[in-house]
Amino acid sequence: MDLDIIGQGMTTKVYRDGDTAIKLYADVPPYEAFNEARNQQIVFDKGLPVPAVRGVKRFGENMTALYMDYIKAIPVYSKDMSYDELVKVIDIAIKLQRQIHLTKVNTLQKIYDRYKRKIESTRYLDLEQKREIIALLDELDDDSNNLCHGDFHLLNILYDGTKYWVIDWVDAAQGNILADLCRSVIIIEGEGEFDYAKLYLDRYCKEYEIDKNDVLKWKPIVAAGRLDDGVTEKVKMWLLSIIRENIK
Numbered sequence: 327m328d329l330d331i332i333g334q335g336m337t338t339k340v341y342r343d344g345d346t347a348i349k350l351y352a353d354v355p356p357y358e359a360f361n362e363a364r365n366q367q368i369v370f371d372k373g374l375p376v377p378a379v380r381g382v383k384r385f386g387e388n389m390t391a392l393y394m395d396y397i398k399a400i401p402v403y404s405k406d407m408s409y410d411e412l413v414k415v416i417d418i419a420i421k422l423q424r425q426i427h428l429t430k431v432n433t434l435q436k437i438y439d440r441y442k443r444k445i446e447s448t449r450y451l452d453l454e455q456k457r458e459i460i461a462l463l464d465e466l467d468d469d470s471n472n473l474c475h476g477d478f479h480l481l482n483i484l485y486d487g488t489k490y491w492v493i494d495w496v497d498a499a500q501g502n503i504l505a506d507l508c509r510s511v512i513i514i515e516g517e518g519e520f521d522y523a524k525l526y527l528d529r530y531c532k533e534y535e536i537d538k539n540d541v542l543k544w545k546p547i548v549a550a551g552r553l554d555d556g557v558t559e560k561v562k563m564w565l566l567s568i569i570r571e572n573i574k
Contacts, residue, residue: 431472431473444550455573504544
């Protein structure tokens with residue numbers, strides 16, 4: 327594809343073709359592109375700041391492309407920003423995430439079902455660990471239908487000069503917002519940014535009067551659910567340490 331690459335993930339590359347962004351999935355099941363398109367359309371219909379979906383197309387057996395509006399924007403986060411700049415973008419992010427969390431949906435996968443499936447299927451935990459983590463999941467889940475992004479962090483927020491946009495909705499689900507907030511913290515910590523993760527959690531909880539200990543209770547569940555997400559061996563060992571520290 328002779329187009330400019332404007333973004334890249336573990337299994338995807340995003341190209342620009344005029345006013346269209348093309349997210350190309352290679353060597354992954356085609357349902358992933360269709361799933362993200364469906365999720366993004368649901369969120370778009372709720373009036374949230376996401377690019378409009380234009381369609382999905384398959385190319386042979388191993389490529390699928392998601393077509394959407396191209397947004398001329400840049401990520402709000404960069405590693406070389408000052409502390410004051412980081413605080414500013416974190417405050418922007420928590421307002422966006424809160425807007426997401428206050429949105430009600432009824433047609434997305436439930437967070438409970440996703441985590442239970444992930445915990446049951448992982449090969450990195452023994453049967454007793456799985457039982458204890460699922461028991462904790464049963465205890466903490468409230469069967470709510472709040473929208474959860476599933477991969478919310480600063481690199482998934484773009485700014486076009488006037489408006490902030492949230493991208494990458496492949497992991498969107500409905501359920502307990504504390505699970506989604508905890509996943510944001512785990513994702514940030516997994517990049518080695520522990521101070522930034524603490525700052526994010528502290529400011530979100532202070533702004534919206536949430537007990538951060540209630541968020542941190544989700545850590546072993548979220549860590550278990552992330553074991554098979556294609557993380558590095560170092561991150562996998564760290565996730566397992568979280569589980570061992572929190573599960574007897």
